[in-house]
Amino acid sequence: MRQPATIGIDLGGTNVRAGAVTSSGQLLSYSETPIIAADGPEIGLKRITRLIEQISAEADVQIQAVGVGCTGPLDRAAGTINNPYTLPTWENVNINQALKDHFSVPVSLENDADAAALGESWLGAGRGLSRVLMVTVGTGVGTGFILDGKIYRGLAGVHPEGGHIPIDPSGPQCYCGARGCLESLASGSGIAAIAQNRVLHTPSLLMEKADQNPELISAEMVIAAAQAGDALAMEIVQQSATALALGLINLVHLYLPDCVVFSGGVMHSFALYEPRLKEMMKIHSVMSPLDQISLLLAQLGQKAGIYGAARAAMLDASID
């Protein structure tokens, strides 16, 4: 007999991942395929449809619903992706309608940071806790807050963008139009941009690592140079840790979660960040017990978004 399952999709700027997930959280099948934004949404949607068909056939799954997690901006209610930043050419693409027409099941669309947070809260680091804040520090900074197993939503159902909390009004210009956002100071691309500028004035190992071309400096190089003891790289990492700590304190003062779950490429070097985060959390613990909040690493890796997108679709369609 075919096994009922919900499909979770994690649609990123370069790859799409899909998994068939049961209501008890078992992953029956999984696959991924590249997405080339320049090919346009029509080809992209066909690839996603084929990927769903492939993983469903592999595990002999009867699809109950489909959940899609994607970087914003998106319109959850309308089911449309409008994302010129990570998916150029995907403007007002109604992915919900396309998948509904093809598979005749309910389809849900979520911000990818919310989907990952829901996944970690359901089956990962935040399992069993009622208030889970997730902070992803990779190319950008994404946040999601899960309250009693459900995604916390803002006005008109919009996803709160914790990455654009202002940290330094005189800081670098962010692509959102504001200055000194958490993302522009603490994300991988923010760290790289700061380093590319600083090496022009301060001697550093980084120039050697980048073959004397500052534009080649990446966040990974800065972190590796900091670990090797390069003074400039260490200073840049410490400044980004301070920015992340300030953003974190703003978030946890409001949400007072049971835990914060960290994920993303930059957080692979969590050990470099943890002392600063803990130190500043303690300083700010006078009015609220911030020092009692657990700081955890994500457990589901790149599959968090799949589990979370599937779970969101199950909740929307009342599947249990």
Ligand SMILES: [Zn+2]
């Ligand atoms: Zn911003």
